[in-house]
Amino acid sequence: MSTKTDFFPKIGELADQTDKQESQNEEIVKGSLEETEDNEEKVVQEIESLCMKCREQGVTRLLLTSIPFFREVIVMSFRCEHCGTTNNEIQSAGTIRPEGTIYTARILTRADLNRQIVRSASCEILIPELELTLPPTLRGQLTTVEGLIRDVVADLSMDQPLRRIQDPDGHATIEKLLSKLRDILGDPEDEDAEVEIGKAAEKDAPMPAFTLKLDDPAGNSFIEFVGSMADPKWNMRTYHRTFQQNVQLGLASADVEEAAEEEAKTVENEQAAESAPVSDDEILVFPGVCSSCGHPLNTYMKRVNIPYFKDILIMSTNCDRCGYRDNEVKSGAAISEKGKRITLKVEDREDLSRDILKSETAGLTIPEIDLVLTHGTLGGRFTTLEGILDQVYEELSEKVFASGDSSVKEDRTAFEDFLKGLKEIKNVERTFTVVLDDPLANSYVQNLYAPDPDPNMTIETYDRTWEQNEELGLNDIKVEGYEEGHAQEMAQEKADADAAEKEKSNASAETNAEVER
Numbered sequence: 249m250s251t252k253t254d255f256f257p258k259i260g261e262l263a264d265q266t267d268k269q270e271s272q273n274e275e276i277v278k279g280s281l282e283e284t285e286d287n288e289e290k291v292v293q294e295i296e297s298l299c300m301k302c303r304e305q306g307v308t309r310l311l312l313t314s315i316p317f318f319r320e321v322i323v324m325s326f327r328c329e330h331c332g333t334t335n336n337e338i339q340s341a342g343t344i345r346p347e348g349t350i351y352t353a354r355i356l357t358r359a360d361l362n363r364q365i366v367r368s369a370s371c372e373i374l375i376p377e378l379e380l381t382l383p384p385t386l387r388g389q390l391t392t393v394e395g396l397i398r399d400v401v402a403d404l405s406m407d408q409p410l411r412r413i414q415d416p417d418g419h420a421t422i423e424k425l426l427s428k429l430r431d432i433l434g435d436p437e438d439e440d441a442e443v444e445i446g447k448a449a450e451k452d453a454p455m456p457a458f459t460l461k462l463d464d465p466a467g468n469s470f471i472e473f474v475g476s477m478a479d480p481k482w483n484m485r486t487y488h489r490t491f492q493q494n495v496q497l498g499l500a501s502a503d504v505e506e507a508a509e510e511e512a513k514t515v516e517n518e519q520a521a522e523s524a525p526v527s528d529d530e531i532l533v534f535p536g537v538c539s540s541c542g543h544p545l546n547t548y549m550k551r552v553n554i555p556y557f558k559d560i561l562i563m564s565t566n567c568d569r570c571g572y573r574d575n576e577v578k579s580g581a582a583i584s585e586k587g588k589r590i591t592l593k594v595e596d597r598e599d600l601s602r603d604i605l606k607s608e609t610a611g612l613t614i615p616e617i618d619l620v621l622t623h624g625t626l627g628g629r630f631t632t633l634e635g636i637l638d639q640v641y642e643e644l645s646e647k648v649f650a651s652g653d654s655s656v657k658e659d660r661t662a663f664e665d666f667l668k669g670l671k672e673i674k675n676v677e678r679t680f681t682v683v684l685d686d687p688l689a690n691s692y693v694q695n696l697y698a699p700d701p702d703p704n705m706t707i708e709t710y711d712r713t714w715e716q717n718e719e720l721g722l723n724d725i726k727v728e729g730y731e732e733g734h735a736q737e738m739a740q741e742k743a744d745a746d747a748a749e750k751e752k753s754n755a756s757a758e759t760n761a762e763v764e765r
Contacts, residue, residue: 299328306333321366323390338366338388344497345467346571347486353393353471354481356457356664358434360474361394361449368468370497374461378428388468393460394433394448401429431456465493478675480667485642488572491542500541541570560605562630577605577630583722584689586709592633592682592693593704600634600676607690609720612640613683617669619644623687623719633682633693637674644670687716 297308306328313321326335353363367373367389373382373396382400391399404422411419430436434451462469473482494500532549547565561578592599606612611623619640626643629636644667673680684691689709695702712722 297326299326299331299333301333302328302331304328304330306330321390336390338368338390344499345486347467348463348465348489348493349467349469350464350485350487351462351469351471352483352485353460353473354457354663355393355432355460356481358449358451358455360481361392361397361432363393363474364472365389365391365393365396365462366468366470367391367396367462368464368466370466371462371464371469374463375458376461377456377458378425380425393471394446397429397432398445401426401433428456432458465489466497478668478671480664480671483642488540488570490539494541494570536565538567538570538572540572541567543567543569545569560630575630577607577628586689587685587687587712587716588689588691589686589708589710590684590691590693591706591708592684593679594633594676594682595679595704597676598696599704600632600637602633602696603630603692603694604633604636604684605630605690605692606636606684607686607688609688610684610686610691612636613685614673614680615683616678616680617666617673619670623685634674637670641667641670641674687712687720 293310293312295308295310296305298304299306306326308324308326311323311325313323322339324337324339327333353360355361355363367385369386369388370384372384374380380400389396404426408419408422408426411422432455433448434453434455435448460471462471467486471482473479477484489497489499491500530550534547534549536545536547537543538545545565545567547563549561549563551559552562553559563576563578565572565574567573592602594600606626606629608628609623611625612621613619621640626636626639629639631639672678682693684693693705695705697703712720
């Protein structure tokens with residue numbers, strides 16, 4: 249009985265097998281055709297198909313293969329020998345993933361144009377630098393970065409002569425975009441000049457850098473990394489699908505949303521009596537609707553005491569239908585009189601599992617790679633050290649590259665070195681230091697040796713500066729004697745109102761006297 253890998257061999261193995269079959273073609277021609285076809289398994293399955301253009305019989309070839317570090321796919325190619333029509337398509341042979349995926353690749357050199365792309369029918373492609381968005385198509389595609397850009401150039405160029413007459417402004421806008429795309433490919437501006445397809449990566453002309461994003465709610469798209477998944481130019485992250493995306497993929501019905509909202513309102517009315525104040529042992533329940541699948545769920549809030557730290561408020565949302573999860577953390581204690589700075593030396597992967605509470609006012613620094621996140625960056629998070637490093641990588645890999653001048657070679661090199669260092673930090677390939685600085689002292693890093701001191705962690709308190717208090721809005725807070733001050737303000741406002749009324753009355757009397765004269 250054939251196994252799964254028999255049906256979907258790796259694409260490299262298929263290439264080797266194809267070479268062997270080509271070397272055996274001469275033997276097949278000499279008379280052993282039928283015997284060879286019976287004993288050998290074909291790499292590509294061929295099926296006669298109707299050509300939709302000339303209505304003659306063409307050939308559809310099917311290739312079942314497995315892409316390393318991705319999944320099994322079916323590559324389909326059609327060709328009609330009568331009219332020359334060709335078409336190719338790729339489909340996923342697996343199931344829809346429970347989460348959507350976003351692949352990001354920084355195309356900094358011409359060699360990056362050779363990266364392979366698997367694009368499913370539900371995938372949206374973005375190039376932010378060119379403000380270009382390619383919506384989902386009706387069919388999948390197996391191509392390279394160069395092939396994708398050439399397809400865009402071909403599609404946009406097709407109707408340019410007509411646009412020049414009917415829509416001059418649109419023609420000029422598209423022509424500007426085409427010029428930028430041709431600069432990436434290194435093609436000549438003359439449209440009639442000969443173009444070598446597949447040779448753009450070998451050209452010596454400079455190439456403007458850009459970012460390529462593949463956003464696929466089904467999780468069936470992929471872009472190739474170079475070497476390993478530690479490639480600093482490559483990143484992948486997952487996300488929970490929205491209810492609308494589930495509807496588009498056929499995983500949910502649009503009618504479910506209305507029923508879910510009605511059910512959520514019923515639950516809210518039934519639990520309205522629970523809105524009274526609760527103690528530390530009770531849990532507040534807030535009914536709502538899942539943003540991913542549209543079914544009713546509850547958000548729970550509870551006051552929790554972290555040992556050797558303070559009370560916090562944890563709000564947790566968990567959908568038992570689609571698996572969507574979210575959490576948020578707020579401080580449940582009074583404002584601290586002093587700030588706190590926590591310094592942790594990370595030496596092995598065990599340190600990545602430490603719980604970390606980063607408040608909205610905390611800043612984070614990793615001196616070894618010159619990483620500085622100002623106070624408030626990333627918001628409040630209660631996660632592990634590994635989780636917060638992953639989020640830092642995702643945020644910076646998307647924003648830092650887009651904000652810099654990527655056309656300068658030194659900037660590109662610095663960016664690659666920075667991402668490479670950040671990935672080394674995430675994998676603990678070298679020791680590093682994490683500094684968590686919180687002026688309100690609402691942040692926390694787990695002490696693995698509690699209640700004894702942690703030899704790898706130091707905690708120091710400091711007095712906030714006037715500027716820090718001003719930024720936090722603490723200089724204007726008055727917690728004592730505010731009743732007296734409020735009474736004085738009210739009395740002053742009354743006196744000002746009386747004076748204004750008196751002035752108005754005098755002005756009216758003078759006007760009447762003037763009329764009588």
